[in-house]
Every structure is written in C-alpha cells, then in structure tokens.
Amino acid sequence: YVYQIAFNSARAKLAPAAVRRALNAAVDRERVVHTVLKDRGAAASSPLWPHHWAYDSALPAYNYEPSLANTTLDAAGLPRRPARDGELPARLRFVCLVPEKYSVLERLALEVQKQLYDIGVDMQLEAVWAEEYTAGIQNGNFDAVMLELVSGPVLSRAYVFWRSTAGFKGWNFFGYRNRDADKWFDALRYAASETEYRAAASQLQRTLLEDPPALFLAWGERSRAISRRFEFPSEPGTDPLPELWRWMPRT
Numbered sequence: 375y376v377y378q379i380a381f382n383s384a385r386a387k388l389a390p391a392a393v394r395r396a397l398n399a400a401v402d403r404e405r406v407v408h409t410v411l412k413d414r415g416a417a418a419s420s421p422l423w424p425h426h427w428a429y430d431s432a433l434p435a436y437n438y439e440p441s442l443a444n445t446t447l448d449a450a451g452l453p454r455r456p457a458r459d460g461e462l463p464a465r466l467r468f469v470c471l472v473p474e475k476y477s478v479l480e481r482l483a484l485e486v487q488k489q490l491y492d493i494g495v496d497m498q499l500e501a502v503w504a505e506e507y508t509a510g511i512q513n514g515n516f517d518a519v520m521l522e523l524v525s526g527p528v529l530s531r532a533y534v535f536w537r538s539t540a541g542f543k544g545w546n547f548f549g550y551r552n553r554d555a556d557k558w559f560d561a562l563r564y565a566a567s568e569t570e571y572r573a574a575a576s577q578l579q580r581t582l583l584e585d586p587p588a589l590f591l592a593w594g595e596r597s598r599a600i601s602r603r604f605e606f607p608s609e610p611g612t613d614p615l616p617e618l619w620r621w622m623p624r625t
Contacts (some may be wrong), residue, residue, distance in 0.1 A: 383548060420579055473507045
C-alpha cells in the first residue's frame with residue numbers, strides 16, 4: 375500500500391503535469407517517513423511497487439527539491455506573491471479530503487500541508503466521515519484526496535487505478551488521462567517476453583514520473599498476526615493474504 379495525495383487531474387488548477395511534478399518535488403519524504411510513520415515505511419515516487427522484479431531502479435526518484443518546485447511553479451504561471459500584512463498569499467490553493475478519525479492519514483496530510491506552505495501552496499484540509507469521503511471520490515467531487523491505495527505486489531494494481539482510455543472499467547476516479555501511460559499499461563498486459571515486459575515497465579515508470587497522477591509519499595510497512603488455529607502454505611517472509619483461499623483450519 376502506498377500513502378499518497380491523489381489529485382483530481384480534471385480540475386484546471388491541477389491539470390498541468392508541471393504543477394503536479396512541482397508538488398512532488400516540494401515534499402521531504404524522508405521526513406514524512408521519520409516523523410509520521412516512525413520509520414516504518416519507505417519513500418515512494420510512483421504507484422509501481424519498487425520490489426517488483428521488472429521495476430527499473432536506475433530511473434531517478436523524486437528528491438526533496440523546494441527550489442526546483444518554486445522554479446517549476448513560476449514557469450507554470452504561478453509565481454510567489456509578496457506578503458501582505460505578514461501573510462503570504464497562496465500561489466496555488468486546493469482542498470484535500472481526509473477521512474475523519476483516520477489518525478495516520480490525518481497526520482500525513484498535516485505534515486504535507488506544512489511542507490507545501492513553504493513554497494507558497496495552500497493545501498486546505500477537509501475532514502469528512504467515511505461515507506462522504508468515499509462518495510466524494512466516486513463522484514469526482516474533490517481537488518485532492520489523502521488515501522492509502524493498494525499498489526503491489528503486482529503492476530496490475532496500478533493498472534486498475536490509473537489507466538484512462540475510454541471504455542476501460544477500472545477504478546480511475548481521479549480524472550487522470552495519459553495516452554502514453556495507457557500504451558505502456560497495455561504493453562505490460564500483452565508482453566510476449568521478459569525483455570518486453572521490463573521495457574514496458576520502465577517506460578511506464580518514466581511516464582508516471584513525468585506526469586504524476588498523485589503526490590506519492592511512502593510505502594507502509596506492516597507485520598501481520600495470524601491465529602494459530604489456521605495453517606497456510608505461504609513461504610516465510612511473503613504476504614499470506616493473496617493465498618487466503620488456501621488457508622485451512624488446523625486439525
């Protein structure tokens with residue numbers, strides 16, 4: 375699962391890829407992992423699981439570069455404005471939905487809010503109950519939303535959330551549209567060899583870095599506790615949940 379602030383790319387203020395890249399460059403992910411997740415996580419730059427065998431670790435990740443974020447927003451026509459009465463006017467303002475009573479998501483959103491403020495971006499937080507939160511996502515009634523989205527261990531998890539071509543019935547509620555991403559998602563599906571699959575994964579990863587659908591923060595780390603009343607065939611160190619159907623009561 376990857377913690378992220380997913381953008382509604384259909385909203386004019388968040389539609390430019392340069393704006394979304396700038397927001398990604400403005401966040402110190404190592405600080406987020408340390409202060410909020412208590413070092414139980416790893417920095418994330420995309421929805422593609424970094425431990426997948428086809429993941430291209432040679433490609434650059436998002437680094438904490440507030441100067442680059444400032445320059446990119448300036449070039450996008452969103453310059454910083456002089457302070458008035460001690461208050462810095464926002465060069466960009468948007469609302470981020472946060473589910474009420476989900477403490478980790480709330481703390482993550484607050485940390486990102488503070489870091490974005492340093493580059494003159496006002497991310498306003500709106501805490502709503504789970505039903506309103508879910509309905510807002512499904513109806514596209516949001517600028518951005520703080521969430522934890524399943525994105526591994528296989529690349530098909532990212533496919534259902536971020537592929538955009540008309541006619542595809544997935545869970546892309548975020549207004550994200552990118553023809554190159556669609557092309558490489560499909561290339562993964564129909565790759566005839568390991569070489570083709572690796573090449574498609576690398577190109578998809580590059581596309582999602584250039585046109586990020588979300589502000590990716592961190593991959594969470596968890597331990598699972600399973601009752602001794604069950605036995606399961608998973609190898610040590612692997613997640614047993616994908617093979618839940620094979621669990622058996624101990625005799």
